[in-house]
Amino acid sequence: MKILALNCGSSSLKYQLTDWDKKEVVASGIVERIGIGDSFIEHEAPLKNYKGKTKYAIDNHETAIQWVISALTAGEGAVISSMDEIAAVGHRVVHGGEKFTQSVLITDDVVNHISAVSHLAPLHNPANLTGIKAAKAAMPEVPHVAIFDTAFHQTMPEKAYMYALPYEWYQNNAVRRYGFHGTSHLYVSKRAAALLGKDANECNIITLHIGNGVSCCAIKNGVSVDTSMGLTPLPGAIMGTRCGDIDPAIPLFMMKQLDVGPKFMDNLLNKKSGILGITGKYTDRRDVEVAAEEGDKRCELAIDIEAYKLKQYIGMYAATLGKVDAIVFTAGVGENSGLIRQKAIEDLDCLGIVVDKDKNLNTRSKAGETEISTPDSKIKVFMIPTNEEIVFVEDVVAIIQGKYDDHTKYPYSFKK
Numbered sequence: 001m002k003i004l005a006l007n008c009g010s011s012s013l014k015y016q017l018t019d020w021d022k023k024e025v026v027a028s029g030i031v032e033r034i035g036i037g038d039s040f041i042e043h044e045a046p047l048k049n050y051k052g053k054t055k056y057a058i059d060n061h062e063t064a065i066q067w068v069i070s071a072l073t074a075g076e077g078a079v080i081s082s083m084d085e086i087a088a089v090g091h092r093v094v095h096g097g098e099k100f101t102q103s104v105l106i107t108d109d110v111v112n113h114i115s116a117v118s119h120l121a122p123l124h125n126p127a128n129l130t131g132i133k134a135a136k137a138a139m140p141e142v143p144h145v146a147i148f149d150t151a152f153h154q155t156m157p158e159k160a161y162m163y164a165l166p167y168e169w170y171q172n173n174a175v176r177r178y179g180f181h182g183t184s185h186l187y188v189s190k191r192a193a194a195l196l197g198k199d200a201n202e203c204n205i206i207t208l209h210i211g212n213g214v215s216c217c218a219i220k221n222g223v224s225v226d227t228s229m230g231l232t233p234l235p236g237a238i239m240g241t242r243c244g245d246i247d248p249a250i251p252l253f254m255m256k257q258l259d260v261g262p263k264f265m266d267n268l269l270n271k272k273s274g275i276l277g278i279t280g281k282y283t284d285r286r287d288v289e290v291a292a293e294e295g296d297k298r299c300e301l302a303i304d305i306e307a308y309k310l311k312q313y314i315g316m317y318a319a320t321l322g323k324v325d326a327i328v329f330t331a332g333v334g335e336n337s338g339l340i341r342q343k344a345i346e347d348l349d350c351l352g353i354v355v356d357k358d359k360n361l362n363t364r365s366k367a368g369e370t371e372i373s374t375p376d377s378k379i380k381v382f383m384i385p386t387n388e389e390i391v392f393v394e395d396v397v398a399i400i401q402g403k404y405d406d407h408t409k410y411p412y413s414f415k416k
């Protein structure tokens, strides 16, 4: 039985085809820079020892899915003769609102609900929906399952998810912290527990998912007890284009100053702030790091602010957890930017964190799971490549086999 996992981001589409019976990844890849120029597809078929990168003009997610289908079924990297070999598809969906606390088979009702809460995740839910519709059109006969980023954080206590706002806003409008990147935090925390040689439910872990979107999570005895994103993916650490934590009065102040409405402000905070806001030109941290190296002061500042906010979250969550076994860096920036990691964890002697500076600066995603702290560090620090697709696959299989019970009970363990 082969399961296809799709993860449609705002400008990227990650995919992974897994042979469930053999517990093997047969193909994986990414379509990058969708709709922003210089797009390409990287396709890997590990069992055939194939790895290829091809540049195409890819303007939207429909075209991206067609290229994924073509990469899986034709050419040197083909791994199946037709899409009929795929038993089910798992889709990442960012926001499930209050309705979805676990993964679910996608019906028309589910699509409508995801669409109804799209305003809560304007950069992602529409892209996820586009992916679902395009994949359903390409593979109408197979079950499609939605896996929500919000589900893992349903274990947060009330004191962590409630805002100090009129209580009726929670009762009538569902205003509360939801949190995102749940599958990633879950996966890397379980891998960290494995690296520590303990059961996940014995470990307290701080996970830092740093990609275009950034979120931090405090995990106590294996479950999420707090996270930096909220009702929407806007708050928390600073991100590629989102502002993260700011004085909540600023949007109102600037709406008056600029004489603009909520739509303008929503777009500005979600799409024109964060790293892009500070640098004025970049969202990709690789560009920011190169420009900072060449002396661009605003790029230097963006790196400093990003790392400073991450360091503050580490401190805050150390206080939340009381005892910390490990800190994990993951996602595009967390896996690849030694510089951001270094700046976020240096001078944290108060927590007993000692980093192997050279090892950290030279560790990239390709190295696989790597301990970047020294053996005498009281808190272990790991770089762990995230693999949300494994969480997707196990949930999809459980659902189509009718064995799905509770999202958090599944081991997500078939990775060796």
Ligand code: ADP
Binding pocket: 009, 010, 011, 012, 210, 211, 212, 213, 240, 283, 284, 285, 286, 289, 331, 332, 333, 336, 337
């Ligand atoms: P998302 O899934 O939120 O789109 P990813 O987790 O794929 O994000 O991360 C994408 C980001 O990773 C890019 O914007 C880029 O800034 C960053 N990134 C990738 N490689 C590197 C690198 N070598 N150094 C610094 N940043 C990197």
